Amino acid sequence: MGGRVNEDLIKERRKCTFDIKELTHIIDCGEENTIKRKQIDNYILNIKELWDDVPEEYLSHKERYENAIKKAFIVLKVLRQLHTGNIQITDHRTPTNVYSIQDGIFRNVNPLLIHIGLFWSTIAAQASTEQQAEWLQPDSSMIGTYVQTELGHGSFIRGIETTATYDSTTDEFILHTPRLSAYKWWPGGLGNTANACLVMAQLYINGTCHGLHIFLAQIRDFDTHKPLPGIKVGEIGPKMGFNTADNGFLGFDNHRIPRTNMLMKNVQVLRDGTYVKPKHDKLTYGSMLLTRVTLISDLAYQLSKAATIAVRYSAVRRQSPIKSNEPERQILDFVSQQHKLFITIASSHVYRVVGLWMWNSHKRVTADIHEGNMGQLPELHALACCLKAISSRDASALVEQCRLACGGHGYMMASNLPQIYAYTTAAVTYEGEYTVLLLQTARYLVKFWRLAAEHKPLPQNFAYFEDYIKKNFEQWRNSPEGIIEGFKAIVAGKTKAAYDTLQCNLRNGREFEEAWNMASVQLTNASEYSTISRNDIEALQSRYEELLALIRPNAVGLVDAFDIRDEVLCSTLGAYDGRVYERMMEEASKSPLNEDVVNESFHKYIRPVTMKNKL
Numbered sequence: 001m002g003g004r005v006n007e008d009l010i011k012e013r014r015k016c017t018f019d020i021k022e023l024t025h026i027i028d029c030g031e032e033n034t035i036k037r038k039q040i041d042n043y044i045l046n047i048k049e050l051w052d053d054v055p056e057e058y059l060s061h062k063e064r065y066e067n068a069i070k071k072a073f074i075v076l077k078v079l080r081q082l083h084t085g086n087i088q089i090t091d092h093r094t095p096t097n098v099y100s101i102q103d104g105i106f107r108n109v110n111p112l113l114i115h116i117g118l119f120w121s122t123i124a125a126q127a128s129t130e131q132q133a134e135w136l137q138p139d140s141s142m143i144g145t146y147v148q149t150e151l152g153h154g155s156f157i158r159g160i161e162t163t164a165t166y167d168s169t170t171d172e173f174i175l176h177t178p179r180l181s182a183y184k185w186w187p188g189g190l191g192n193t194a195n196a197c198l199v200m201a202q203l204y205i206n207g208t209c210h211g212l213h214i215f216l217a218q219i220r221d222f223d224t225h226k227p228l229p230g231i232k233v234g235e236i237g238p239k240m241g242f243n244t245a246d247n248g249f250l251g252f253d254n255h256r257i258p259r260t261n262m263l264m265k266n267v268q269v270l271r272d273g274t275y276v277k278p279k280h281d282k283l284t285y286g287s288m289l290l291t292r293v294t295l296i297s298d299l300a301y302q303l304s305k306a307a308t309i310a311v312r313y314s315a316v317r318r319q320s321p322i323k324s325n326e327p328e329r330q331i332l333d334f335v336s337q338q339h340k341l342f343i344t345i346a347s348s349h350v351y352r353v354v355g356l357w358m359w360n361s362h363k364r365v366t367a368d369i370h371e372g373n374m375g376q377l378p379e380l381h382a383l384a385c386c387l388k389a390i391s392s393r394d395a396s397a398l399v400e401q402c403r404l405a406c407g408g409h410g411y412m413m414a415s416n417l418p419q420i421y422a423y424t425t426a427a428v429t430y431e432g433e434y435t436v437l438l439l440q441t442a443r444y445l446v447k448f449w450r451l452a453a454e455h456k457p458l459p460q461n462f463a464y465f466e467d468y469i470k471k472n473f474e475q476w477r478n479s480p481e482g483i484i485e486g487f488k489a490i491v492a493g494k495t496k497a498a499y500d501t502l503q504c505n506l507r508n509g510r511e512f513e514e515a516w517n518m519a520s521v522q523l524t525n526a527s528e529y530s531t532i533s534r535n536d537i538e539a540l541q542s543r544y545e546e547l548l549a550l551i552r553p554n555a556v557g558l559v560d561a562f563d564i565r566d567e568v569l570c571s572t573l574g575a576y577d578g579r580v581y582e583r584m585m586e587e588a589s590k591s592p593l594n595e596d597v598v599n600e601s602f603h604k605y606i607r608p609v610t611m612k613n614k615l
């Protein structure tokens with residue numbers, strides 16, 4: 001769409017007091033990454049076949065998938081070309097990868113997301129060198145997915161019922177789905193797209209269960225794509241979002257795979273059925289750990305999209321004067337609106353920085369694990385669980401806040417805010433449900449509280465538990481250091497309260513698991529523990545309002561610095577030029593209901609009723 005940029009946005013950009021490009025480079029971790037990102041953006045966004053004539057909301061469930069799969073394979077080809085050209089596209093240190101652009105291309109989700117994001121990365125992390133040499137071929141026929149969750153079990157994966165039984169006479173595993181609740185259910189791309197998958201199943205050798213292990217299984221013929229004998233596979237139906245991802249179900253009827261299809265980097269089953277244990281029980285859960293880490297950055301990016309849309313719209317939208325004799329004001333001038341939006345911008349930066357830090361920590365800990373040192377794994381797991389849970393919950397709440405901040409127009413699919421919300425809120429559940437993950441972190445904290453309570457030595461990271469017990473916390477100070485101290489007090493107080501409840505339940509004769517369940521609200525909820533006083537809260541509130549006023553002239557600059565192209569934002573409300581009403585009218589004209597001046601339903605159903613008395 002050509003035409004002038006909205007006057008209010010022009011003024012906002014003039015008001016900005018910082019160098020927008022400099023912030024973009026900081027977000028990208030360096031100017032060279034910005035340049036690279038823009039090159040990839042240009043390259044991919046110029047592929048004409050990736051753009052729709054009809055907005056995808058008007059397509060049927062089947063058409064939507066077919067359209068997405070067409071694009072997915074164009075993108076896959078580009079990915080392979082970029083890899084061949086040695087362009088690093090999978091490093092989550094920066095948004096310099098094609099994943100962010102995919103948001104624009106699919107306006108939803110790539111049906112190959114799990115193939116790219118989980119299938120290959122799990123093989124790379126958990127298959128032996130020989131297996132990798134065989135499976136990780138650039139021209140591989142395998143389109144895979146990650147098949148873990150079952151109809152009956154998602155959170156409690158030890159309860160998974162699919163079995164892999166070793167048959168030493170044929171040197172094979174027999175994959176089997178013993179009952180309905182054991183059907184695999186949910187994996188992305190499983191419904192129609194994948195011809196292979198990584199299956200999480202209980203390993204049985206000579207009648208002994210060795211717990212969960214991962215197996216590579218072909219499920220469809222590479223040539224005809226028909227399900228192999230003994231495989232029942234299909235798609236699970238429409239969802240709140242993710243509708244281009246053909247999430248599927250899968251059942252095995254004594255399906256045989258070679259022994260060498262178990263992922264054997266960390267654990268092995270030998271030809272004679274000997275089981276060689278892993279160095280750490282939970283290395284099999286490594287893909288979940290990695291995905292939780294990468295999700296933090298992805299959610300930060302979703303927040304930056306929502307903030308960009310809502311802030312630009314709020315600069316363009318005028319509604320009601322503040323003083324009665326004045327013209328109508330930009331809704332961005334209302335302090336309550338600033339409160340809704342600026343926190344989204346800030347949260348995006350927070351999770352971007354934390355996501356990057358976690359990504360680097362993951363790299364470091366993985367390198368240690370390769371050297372046989374598992375010491376840092378529990379802390380990384382506890383952090384990843386908590387941060388994935390909190391970032392997804394915050395992101396979905398803030399995206400929804402941005403949508404509401406756009407009033408009625410935010411309810412339009414063409415604003416793209418409903419789609420961003422549907423995408424973001426799914427992350428609260430998948431890859432470890434919110435409460436379940438918080439309880440994993442609580443388990444870790446309680447362990448160290450027990451040490452503190454018993455006056456045993458604590459690692460440096462938990463020294464503040466001891467400070468709390470000795471009442472060494474300083475009075476609240478309104479400064480970054482003071483805020484960190486405040487958070488430490490909250491964590492210590494919360495952990496103590498939960499621990500005390502746990503101990504009390506145990507003293508009352510409860511078994512540990514039951515006592516844990518009874519304390520679980522305290523284990524997950526924030527508590528009142530703080531060194532902050534009522535006066536401090538009032539001071540903080542007025543400081544906060546001062547900061548809102550300080551940010552106000554820079555609001556548009558701050559979201560421009562996210563540097564998200566219109567083709568990726570896909571929003572009538574958030575485009576760079578701010579021509580909101582023109583875009584809305586243009587989008588409305590695409591509605592199939594506007595194709596005929598009089599829809600045929602009028603003659604069939606309306607006219608016979610409305611004209612009845614007049615005939």
Ligand SMILES: CC/C=C\C/C=C\C/C=C\C/C=C\CCC(=O)SCCNC(=O)CCNC(=O)[C@H](O)C(C)(C)COP(=O)(O)OP(=O)(O)OC[C@H]1O[C@@H](n2cnc3c(N)ncnc32)[C@H](O)[C@@H]1OP(=O)(O)O
Nearest residue numbers: 117148154155156157158282285288289294381430431432
């Ligand atoms: C394309 C790129 C861009 C972006 C991102 C990429 C891709 C993803 C994008 C979208 C994703 C879309 C779909 C998502 C796919 C999925 O959802 S896959 C399925 C995910 N499922 C889950 O996450 C299940 C959640 N449940 C669990 O993880 C476990 O059941 C549990 C951890 C809750 C409990 O496990 P248990 O075996 O029962 O363990 P426990 O008895 O509670 O604890 C035992 C000890 O083990 C430690 N531990 C648990 N997990 C880990 C781990 N991952 N790593 C290290 N350690 C772990 C735990 O701390 C306990 O330790 P103790 O010392 O206290 O005993």
Ligand SMILES: Cc1cc2nc3c(=O)[nH]c(=O)nc-3n(C[C@H](O)[C@H](O)[C@H](O)COP(=O)(O)OP(=O)(O)OC[C@H]3O[C@@H](n4cnc5c(N)ncnc54)[C@H](O)[C@@H]3O)c2cc1C
Nearest residue numbers: 147148149153154155186187188426429430431432433435
């Ligand atoms: C969009 C989407 C994509 C997905 N993609 C995949 C995929 O590619 N591959 C795959 O294998 N899976 C996938 N999943 C499945 C996903 O990982 C699971 O849905 C998720 O792990 C939650 O498990 P659940 O559905 O069993 O929830 P449940 O565990 O049944 O949760 C229901 C409620 O019970 C509570 N609860 C459960 N256990 C406890 C406990 N111990 N203590 C306290 N409360 C508890 C939860 O907090 C929640 O409130 C996907 C899911 C979605 C929504």
